[in-house]
Amino acid sequence: MRYRPVQEKRVWLHRRGHSEGWREAPDAEFAGTMPDQPAVISTSEQGGQDELEMLRRIGRQWASSSIVRRQRDRKLPVDLALGVFRPPTPSRFGRFAPVQFFRAEAPDELVATTPASLPETRLGRGIVRIKRVVLGPPLPTSAVSQERMGTVVALAVLGSDLLSSVAYGPEAMIAVLVLGGSAALGLSLPIAAALVALMITLGVSYRQTIRAYPNGAGSYVVASDNLGRRAGLVAAAGLLSDYVLTVAVSVASGVDALTSAAPRLAPHGTAIGLAVILALLGGNLRGVRQAGAIFAAPTYAFLVATVALIVVGLAQAGRRDFQPMAPPPVHATEAVTLFLVLRAFSSGATSMTGLEAVSNALPAFRPVEWRNGQATLTWMVSIMVAMFGGLVTLIHLDGIVPMAGETVLSQLGHAVFGGGLLYAYLQGATLLILMLAANTAYNDFPRLLSFMARDDFAPRLFLRVGDRLALTNGMVVLSTVASLLVITFRGRTESLIPLYAVGVFLAFTLSQTGMVMHWWRNRSAHWRKNIIVNGAGAALTAAVTVTVAVTKFTGGAWVTLLAIPLLVGLFVRIHSHYHFVDTTLSLRDTPSNRSVAHVPADDEVQKVGDGEATPQQMRHLIVVPVSRLHLASLRALAYAASFATPAFAVHIAPSEEDAEKFRERWAAWGNHIRLETIVSPYRAIVPPLTHYLEALHNQRPDLTITVVLYELVPARRWEQLLHSRVAVRLRRALRPLPDLVITSVPFHLYRSTPARDGNMTMGSGGRSRPDRVAEGT
């Protein structure tokens, strides 16, 4: 069989009929859209009626030109649909060219299939293959489906962050009190009571927010909406730092739970933490969805474990008539001051992180979303209050104080359950819920960044959806920053906690203040009552924010307090850049006064930047830098000369003699193209050429100068080292020059092309070809 029939070939791109659908194109360059985001909001109003009108006007400008009309009439020398099947001619070297992997159904549209999405190079395909083994096959954009959650699942999924906080919150609080000595330990109960009151207030306050923003009541949205962009950005910066710290603290706490049970692993704490972050990243890049029964398990397991711990513990305490056991004598290192109490309160307040989860995730609830959300929030806060209160009481009753190497929860477990299976279950459940809590940040962080990118406040690369429909870039950034934190603080939970609470409570405050503004502006039913509830929330959280910022300032809160304004500044700069770009790129009429083709007189020299927008306005000049006359440079010269536009060549010589020598060779060739030589006595090549081209540009700013560079492309990467990088350096140096187009004419140095002298072979330039044929067929 000489030709392989088309049916046997794998279809790489196939045609599809047009659909009726209409959707906004993504705003980011070539970027895929987030499946669950609304139509693109952009300052350039892509797709708006104004823009269509402008397109039509520009189109009319084009249509007036005979160049364009001739271009339209020109027949293309290829079949764009790739529909004409022509089997490859087997060469005498027995290779087949991998053409025609396509099928046509409707005009002007092709559909790329999976193999067409693979890179061309062997290395690239190898990387993709490894990625697919780890992360699974790519999912088409149409595979998006969002599972909706009921209360039971939502409580587990969204509650994990909040509920897992009891693994470190009470401990952080008591760890501060201990500094005041045994006497101060008694203050844990009143402080815990204050925290419980705060929790309940916040819970009630957020219930109202959920009712008012049933489509998603994240702090960024609520604050932006009611207090202005700047406040929204501050809230966003607070939340972003919160999410990063959620990962770092949860992972560090999880590792603590593990090393409390298995002290042998303690020296490898940081490494285990990093491995956990990597695993979380991998799982989330695969596109692990928020919902699902497996995700409910850890939360409920932890719930059961904690409740059992509290019940059994209280029962044991009941047998001794709730007589608190004396804690081991601790030496006071600080006086028991209000400052110490406030610090303990601030540390305990980290237990409240994750309370905002429900409000962020409202769109993921089953309808009626806000009602299910409120129910979930109520349950969540109630359970939290019970667990937090119970644990603090039990810690007090059992006289437990934080100690190095074992968490308070682990100590409680040992005290209550002994060391058996129940203890192991408690530690395992703690570890799992902490991982799950870290995992929630993998949903929230990229989503918030994508919201911000949609509003042009974050780089648009955070809009990009990966192979598995995950917001890959945000996840990678989150993992990187969290890993750095784990490494910097060597996974010590207590050093991370001071950084933690500021961001969250700042976001809480802005969100609640925003709600107050909301009610004040809208004056809907019950607005007075609502203002009081949200106002109380705002006042309390503001007080906590200030308390945390002040008491933890030297302990690490300064990092967050410094990072937030820097982040906000960055967001604003990014926004202003995108705004500038959108304005610069946006369609508008171009000056038509430049279509006169004459050398402008002295006082007429004009500069219009990169403004030529119609073919008839283009005045071409082609420049070919030539170092030697060989096949590659001759090919570049032939390319330049083959257009009906003025062209000339430049040669840079290190000395006059060299220049003269080159001119003689040029003359021998026939002087087909005008040659200009530049002697560069200091042997520089790129700068003189750049200056020369700039001078030409300044002579005739209306010209579009095309620099045609030939580039040798060796077959192997290391061979690149054997050739000068002049073309690359030149391209970089020429990039900033206006109205300068750079064309590179590659010349392939591939050994698999033995037939340069006219033999008929297929697959020239095809080092990458044989292996792909082997794979693609």
Place this chain on the structure above:
Amino acid sequence: MRYRPVQEKRVWLHRRGHSEGWREAPDAEFAGTMPDQPAVISTSEQGGQDELEMLRRIGRQWASSSIVRRQRDRKLPVDLALGVFRPPTPSRFGRFAPVQFFRAEAPDELVATTPASLPETRLGRGIVRIKRVVLGPPLPTSAVSQERMGTVVALAVLGSDLLSSVAYGPEAMIAVLVLGGSAALGLSLPIAAALVALMITLGVSYRQTIRAYPNGAGSYVVASDNLGRRAGLVAAAGLLSDYVLTVAVSVASGVDALTSAAPRLAPHGTAIGLAVILALLGGNLRGVRQAGAIFAAPTYAFLVATVALIVVGLAQAGRRDFQPMAPPPVHATEAVTLFLVLRAFSSGATSMTGLEAVSNALPAFRPVEWRNGQATLTWMVSIMVAMFGGLVTLIHLDGIVPMAGETVLSQLGHAVFGGGLLYAYLQGATLLILMLAANTAYNDFPRLLSFMARDDFAPRLFLRVGDRLALTNGMVVLSTVASLLVITFRGRTESLIPLYAVGVFLAFTLSQTGMVMHWWRNRSAHWRKNIIVNGAGAALTAAVTVTVAVTKFTGGAWVTLLAIPLLVGLFVRIHSHYHFVDTTLSLRDTPSNRSVAHVPADDEVQKVGDGEATPQQMRHLIVVPVSRLHLASLRALAYAASFATPAFAVHIAPSEEDAEKFRERWAAWGNHIRLETIVSPYRAIVPPLTHYLEALHNQRPDLTITVVLYELVPARRWEQLLHSRVAVRLRRALRPLPDLVITSVPFHLYRSTPARDGNMTMGSGGRSRPDRVAEGT
């Protein structure tokens, strides 16, 4: 005054009349030639009569085309000579465009002045400015002048490497003997006698080599010439490793001399060593010449110090009737075997490194070169024999054994001079001559590499001459490798020495063997005597090579023995690559059977690679990938449409809806260019486009496809992160495809261009402009 007159402007490029001279163009791409190297020897026979004939034939092919004739008749829209002075119009923003920094004198040639050799960007100019402060202003190619040396200077400059070896050679020898205990120390005198005999033989042998190769008798040349390329490469590899080790060992020894005198500095040995290498690199990059009286000073100072040491020492010993003092009792750790003796001999043989310096540097001698060279060599070897013999005798008489922290020479100095000024002078002179010895490697290593690059055995970048006419790249490589050695071995001379001798003696052996072959082939006068002399040298050095390789194998010689064949293999691969490139690029007739402009029938599909060499053979197709319709993409479309060639646009959409949406916008614009949309359900962009273009290429392999990419160029580097890198990735992916030309149409996002709407301003795209104007005027 509105215009600044031309006289006030600094001339950046100026015209110069043609000179009579004729010189070979450098073979490397755009590279400056080494001043002292002969005309380029290249496999491609650049500039040969054959090639000129071929150029004429290709030229006639071109001339047959009407496209080329029309191209020749076309008037260029600019004055290439930049001679027409047009003063810049000051814009309303008060900026001047930096045009017309040029002066014209003769047609078709400009000369770049220093400012024109400066980069355009502020960062680039900053780097250049720092470089110039450190290394001095650039030197024009015409500034080359080689100072010729007489015997007195040559002895100092070329002898430093050999003579400085007495600072570590005797110590290395005795350090081995000490392992055999006090008894073995007595063997130092007979071993030294054997080494002296070897030195004299080698000296006589090299005198003959110098006579036979009066233009330079380096081992690479002699071995290549007489024993074939492979032997030459082995010698070269040996010498390269020798030069690197010369730097490492000399610097380490110099640091030892310093820390012997000032033990406080001992912990910083490695850092001092690296600083010395950096200083040597800096000095040599400045272009410190070999010759000169300052360079003679250290050698003669060291000579005086050593002679004084020996004379005073012997006088003191004479007072006790040359009775050797008992060395401190040393514990034997090894038996005194032949192996130990041979190891001691091998270590002592490192004293002979540098003996080849004269033969390498013959062209730098005053005429008659060979006679001056022979005289220098005789003096050098005589002094060496006296110093080596005297020092070993003195060490024996004073009963000195190597100890940690102080060199043997320093101990001798203490023993003979006490601790005063004379001792300090001895140590200072030792330090200086060792630096000078290291410095000789900075001349030899880059020169050898440039010879090899000229023969295509080393990357051509080693031919490149820097701003200061130094062979910059070779020096940087030498410094890097030597620094790595100093770091790896923590500057311990004794660990570096086993690596040292193999390379040198291998090169000696090959050179001497080559001479034997030379005499045998030529049978000139006295050939029998000459063969005996060189044969004795060859036999002895071969014996030493084997001894060193065997006895030092586990001590480190294996590194050199492994490196040499690897290096030779690399040289051969490099040669074969360049040969392939030269053959591929070399001029030849191109097939003319491709000028038929029709779509080839099925069995006629042909692939001719990157072979189009004449404009009439070019069949164009322009493809414009478009993601959105904005000014940048419209500019790329206008660019593509402005040529009289077929063009079409491709759009990649993540879904059918997006594709449909884009087509509607395209239609609103007017469908001026044919649009093909590709739906990529997996959101990949680069691979589907690459596959599509490849399929088009396979449909019509005779077409040259030009891909026109628009690229957004932001003003600041960090802003690049805010934009997709699709254009860059696409360019990389498309590079390997045959017959595919990539054109990038930049669109500048510069805030300094407020006048996109038609206002007349100068210096658009000119963030780099204002500062340069300020500087250039």
